[in-house]
Structures are given as C-alpha cells and as structure tokens.
Amino acid sequence: MQSPAGQRSVIILGSTGSIGRQAIDVVDGAPHRFRVTALSAGGGNLGQLALQAVHTRAEAVGIAEGSVDELRGLIASASAAEGAADYAPELFAGPDASTRIAAWRGPTGPADVVLNGITGSIGLAPTLAALASGATLALANKESLIVGGTLVKGAAAPGQIVPVDSEHSAIAQCLRAGRADEVDRLILTASGGPFRGRSRAELAGVTPQEALNHPTWDMGKVVTTNSATLVNKGLELIEAHLLFDVPLEAIDVVVHPQSVVHSMVQFTDGSIIAQASPPDMRLPIALGLGWPDRVAHAAEPCDWSRATAWTFEPLDARAFPAVDLAKDAAKQGSTYPAVFNAANEEAVEAFHARRIGFLDIVDTVEAVLGEHGGSSEMSVDTVLAAEEWARKRAHERLAS
Known part of the structure; x- marks a missing residue:
C-alpha cells in the first residue's frame, strides 16, 4: 500500500x-x-x-x-x-x-x-x-x-x-531554545516514586505491592519498580548523557512530585527552559513519530483556569543511591552500564518473588558492578556476554 x-x-x-x-x-x-x-x-x-x-x-x-x-x-x-x-x-x-x-x-x-x-x-x-x-x-x-x-x-x-521517554523528549524540546554551545546543564525531573520522603531505614520493609503503587504513571512491573528504587532515573541519566553529548557532571536530578515539568535545560546565561504538560505519554510518543513536527491535539494541555502548585526538592542520595551508582557505571563506560541494567533486572525479579528485600535490589547491583572488569571492545557479543555474567553473578549473590 x-x-x-x-x-x-x-x-x-x-x-x-x-x-x-x-x-x-x-x-x-x-x-x-x-x-x-x-x-x-x-x-x-x-x-x-x-x-x-x-x-x-x-x-x-x-x-x-x-x-x-x-x-x-x-x-x-x-x-x-x-x-x-x-x-x-x-x-x-x-x-x-x-x-x-x-x-x-x-x-x-x-x-x-x-x-x-x-x-x-x-x-x-x-x-x-x-x-x-x-x-x-x-x-x-x-x-x-x-x-x-x-x-x-x-x-x-x-x-x-x-x-520517547518523557524526560528526554522534554530536553529535546527545550534544546531548541539555544545553541549546543550555550547549554550549561540538563535537569532531569523525578516524581520520587511511591516512597518519596522515606529514609533508608523506612524502606527496609516495603513490599512489592507498595513498590508497584506509583503515584503518577501506569507502567509495567520492571519499570515501575525501577521508579520506586530510582534505578529508572539512573538509567535516564545515562541515556541523557548519550543522547545529547552532555558530560555526566552537567546532568542533575531534581524531585518534582507533580510530574508536570518533565525536564529542563539550563543555559549559560542562567536561563532555564522547562517543558510542562500533564503526565500523558501520548505527547512524547506523538513527537517521536512526527519529529521535528508536532501532532495537533496529541494530548491535553495544562488547565490554567484552576489553581495549582508545582514543587521541587533535592534527591535524597542516601535513601536512593541508584542515581549516583548509575553515574559511576556511565563513567566507567564499556559494558558497565549493561551490567548495571542486567543485575538490576535480576534483582527486581527476586524482589517480586519475595526472595530479597527492597534495599537489596540496588545493593546487589552495586556489588555486582564492583566485581565487573569491563571489556576492551564493544560489540553485540561482548554486551550479551557481560549481561549474562551479570545475571549469573547477581543470581549467585541473591541465592546466598
């Protein structure tokens, strides 16, 4: 046709x-x-x-x-x-x-x-x-x-x-406001997930059902759990670094519970451009399909006839260390991000099978990363081999 x-x-x-x-x-x-x-x-x-x-x-x-x-x-x-x-x-x-x-x-x-x-x-x-x-x-x-x-x-x-991720779609839109050499920082927003505001001690006993109770987005088991641990935000930080060629040190994460500002770009003159819309994945999907053109009426805009408030707060890196861990994996490069992702997927499955606790997910990822030696070359085979090793090593640690 x-x-x-x-x-x-x-x-x-x-x-x-x-x-x-x-x-x-x-x-x-x-x-x-x-x-x-x-x-x-x-x-x-x-x-x-x-x-x-x-x-x-x-x-x-x-x-x-x-x-x-x-x-x-x-x-x-x-x-x-x-x-x-x-x-x-x-x-x-x-x-x-x-x-x-x-x-x-x-x-x-x-x-x-x-x-x-x-x-x-x-x-x-x-x-x-x-x-x-x-x-x-x-x-x-x-x-x-x-x-x-x-x-x-x-x-x-x-x-x-x-x-198509809402955060990276937002950044791509904000980047239209200036030249590449005028970009100072990327600012990824995070909802904070269902456990925002809890201390590390308070996270020890949370259940799989609680981890799947995301306050904003309707996602699958793995992605929703990754949002609860903030592993998802760590993955998005690596993705932003690769997509937009911005140094890891120039990418920040800020907690924004309302999930209306999807991300921001800070320019060298101090201006910050934000992309805002109600949480609806049809908007970034439509942009992904139609880029660089917009698709009319893809999603509903913000309703300015109603009073509203948007809040922002710093990320608690002690309670949620996954973002810093992801940044470290990205700095190592090579197959370290693949190991980060594979070990996490294995740990998420173990958590939902109730074999480990919530905090054990990121702790397992950190331990497996610490044992990894990287690879001297990048190919599909080396990536798959690194993932297989990470899953096996994570499984062994979880079984013990």
Whole structure:
C-alpha cells in the first residue's frame, strides 16, 4: 500500500505494552499523518496483538513467543469478526521476530519510523536493525541505548534517534531554545516514586505491592519498580548523557512530585527552559513519530483556569543511591552500564518473588558492578556476554 503524501509509515515494536497501545491511539488520532505497517510483541497477549493487527491492517506481524499458526488463526478469527476476511499479513515468530520486524521492508520500502517500545535490553538488536534500515528510531527502549552505548551511537546517523521517554523528549524540546554551545546543564525531573520522603531505614520493609503503587504513571512491573528504587532515573541519566553529548557532571536530578515539568535545560546565561504538560505519554510518543513536527491535539494541555502548585526538592542520595551508582557505571563506560541494567533486572525479579528485600535490589547491583572488569571492545557479543555474567553473578549473590 502506497502511503499518501505526507503520511509516515510506522513500525511499532512492543505493540501490546503500554507504549505500543498508546502509540496506536496516536496513529488513530492522526490518520492523515501516520499509518502502521508492522507490529511486534512478546507473545504474552496474542489475542490483543491479533486485534491490533486487524485494526491497523499491519502488513507484517511478529511474536517472540508462540507459533505462527496460532497467531494466524487468531488473526483470521478477528478478521472474520470485523468483516475483513481477506486480511493476511506476513507473520514472523521466534526470539528474533522483533529484529526482523524492525528491518522489515514493505512494498514501498522500509518504514519511515520505527518505535521501539520493548522493555529491557532485549531491545538492543531491534534498535540496531531499525538504525540499519535507515528509519527514524523513536526510542522508548532506553535500555538498548544504555547497554549498547557507543555501539548504538556509532550505528546512528545524526538526528536518527528521537527520544520517547518523557524526560528526554522534554530536553529535546527545550534544546531548541539555544545553541549546543550555550547549554550549561540538563535537569532531569523525578516524581520520587511511591516512597518519596522515606529514609533508608523506612524502606527496609516495603513490599512489592507498595513498590508497584506509583503515584503518577501506569507502567509495567520492571519499570515501575525501577521508579520506586530510582534505578529508572539512573538509567535516564545515562541515556541523557548519550543522547545529547552532555558530560555526566552537567546532568542533575531534581524531585518534582507533580510530574508536570518533565525536564529542563539550563543555559549559560542562567536561563532555564522547562517543558510542562500533564503526565500523558501520548505527547512524547506523538513527537517521536512526527519529529521535528508536532501532532495537533496529541494530548491535553495544562488547565490554567484552576489553581495549582508545582514543587521541587533535592534527591535524597542516601535513601536512593541508584542515581549516583548509575553515574559511576556511565563513567566507567564499556559494558558497565549493561551490567548495571542486567543485575538490576535480576534483582527486581527476586524482589517480586519475595526472595530479597527492597534495599537489596540496588545493593546487589552495586556489588555486582564492583566485581565487573569491563571489556576492551564493544560489540553485540561482548554486551550479551557481560549481561549474562551479570545475571549469573547477581543470581549467585541473591541465592546466598
């Protein structure tokens, strides 16, 4: 199918997750701007993926877990229910399905935009495949940039990666207010998560259910837990350093519980430019798909007819040491950020299995980082090997 003039073709990786579902909402709201050409998902909700495929008329669909035959049957049933029995997309299944979808070429060539909404470092290979295809990469999968580091940056053309995280989308918007040599600092905002204001001692006994009770955002288990430990903010700090080529020492984190100011840029003359909007991921997703152009009515603006107050407070690094730990991993470079991320994912799973306490998550990450020796080269293989080592070492420490 030929896209109308001005309409961008979009591939959505991780389509059944929170980012993927909202991305389809954005496309539905601006059909003159975007058209979905391919989808991929992990396979945990094949029924939803089949419905999405029929709804978007995607030309290719992939699943990491499950069979092509099962997916084909679900799509056929959904198609019949919608009166579209002629719909039969190309299907892929297996661990490399998202990578193949990211590089997929339709009748008119590769997609204009690939939105990587996969969670975790398994998004690295799809990120590299999307970059190799020449598509703009709308990156919600921060882990692939963090663990891939120079590998991902080296594969990207100037301006090819557009951030979708709300904080980095905010920074990208604020940076339009001045030249690169006028930037003094980046200021990442953090909601503080469900445990804002608690001391380290008060965090010792918190439960997995409490950690998932985020005051602002509706996210998956790993990302929500990372927000509770502030590991997520540490990952975002590394991402900001890599995306915008700003030194780690010039990136600050400030706690902003209302989550309306998504981040700020401080310029050399003392001016601070902030991006503000109600917490709604459809706005940064729409910007990721349409960059550098905005998408009208992507999300609701702030309501200035109502009294409101925004507050800011410093981060308690003693209670939440993850940000400083992430900064140290980024300074070490090499495969240290990959180890930081992998050890954390292993510890988060152990916490939700009630094998360890909340504080043990970041303590385990710190211990594993302390044992890591880095790598003399960066490649997909060395990153994967470092992650495998980190998961094994974290598992051994957690088991003991």
